[in-house]
Amino acid sequence: MKRAPLSLAAVAAALAAVTGAAALTAPAAPASGGPAPAAARQPVERSVLVCPTPSASDIAETVYTSITPGGAGQGGSARLTGATKEQKQLLELKEPGKPAGATASGAEGPALTGTADGALAPGWTAQQTTKVAVGQARGLLGVACTAPGTEFWFPGASTAKGRQDYVHLTNADDTPAVVDIELFGPEGRSASDPGTGENIKIGPKSSVPVLLNTLSSQQQADVTAHVTTRSGRVGASVQVLEDGVGSDWLPASTAPAGSLVLPGIPADATSVRLVAFAPGEEDADLRLQLAGPGGSFTPAGNEQLHVKSRMTATLDLKDLTRGEPGSLVLTPADPKKAAPVVAALRVVRGSGAKQELGFIPAAGPVGARATNADNRTDQGATTLSLTAVGADATVKVTASPGTEGGRPASQEYKVKAGTTLAVAPPPVPDGGGKGAYALTVETVSGGPVHAARTLSLPHDGIPFFTVQPLTDDHSTVSVPKAVQDLRILSN
Known part of the structure; x- marks a missing residue:
């Protein structure tokens, strides 16, 4: 039997019925010309x-x-395993808000890679702290474990005699990574043999140390190391061993910017050296100010620093x-001519044979929140530095339980604009918590606030110390809201 063809009017009526039904059940579309719905902040899932x-x-x-700061939600996992063929698990978190610890002796401690998911992913933080009592590498070496990336800047590295600087490249992924390392000294890019520092291959779940002295034919006291990946992504940190002075980790500077803050210079520093690099095409003229307990001032005789393009x-x-x-x-001497820079400080405490070395990157x-995972309850061991830039600020500082017990404890601090507040001691776990514990800093109002933690563990009269900045843990991401808009049917 033949069916009668639908008339144009019937088709129009059918479409109208379907569209009407959809309009009754779909979310309302934004008004014509109105703003799009605001993106929501959601916890990261990995x-x-x-x-x-x-x-x-x-x-x-x-x-x-290792710790994930306390928050809502249960479940998930967070594990750190050795970046070796055996892939042995070293450390595992059980729940948010409670740190987990592990130890390693001698040279057996491996590089680590790890993943956290579920409720343990937002703000997951880990720290390794190494004490070497004697020898060339003596000192306290502290470094926060980092998220892998594709580009890193290390002003403050060196190829000088008496310095051994190793760039440690760690690949957390299941595919190889290929890395290039460039060195820039006071006269620009350092001379090297063709191909040196290029196409460095890092296998899956593995780590490679690269001695910077082997990448340049020049001995230079201060250089800027630039690490980039051709493929894949890596974590990168520079381990510094300096004859007769000490050792520590030099973390990467924050991304190039016109203004920078280098937080947490110890009160008893006997030597402070600023190293800066301008990666762009323009020279940078920087104004220097020290934000201290009573306010900011310009160091006499060191008011400004001129940084030539692509020179250290x-x-x-x-x-x-x-x-x-x-x-x-550091701020631009002329706000209208703000060229991006990266920077770090080489800091020495003590004198003579009793010196120790540390680094503070920009x-x-x-x-919203930042955490340092390794603090100690020993008297004088931990100092938290809080610097407010531009406006007064209030922050909340929370001590987690220790790895061997205790309960969280919190306190709020007000920091005046242009000042640095040194909190010593900061909050410690209630109930006599022992072992390492975490400090979490949250901005309550005002700001921005820059923070750093100094860990001091003297040994044999030498002021062993290490400084690590606390930066936003990026525990949430912006998730755009989607709505159904039936106006597209009319186009």
């Missing part, structure tokens, strides 16, 4: 961290600490702090 090989010394003692500049600030803690703030603000 985090990846890498930690470099802690030490090649047979007498090294390393403490690993240094400035010896000597005993800049003069017995008071502070943070160095770092971003704590933002």
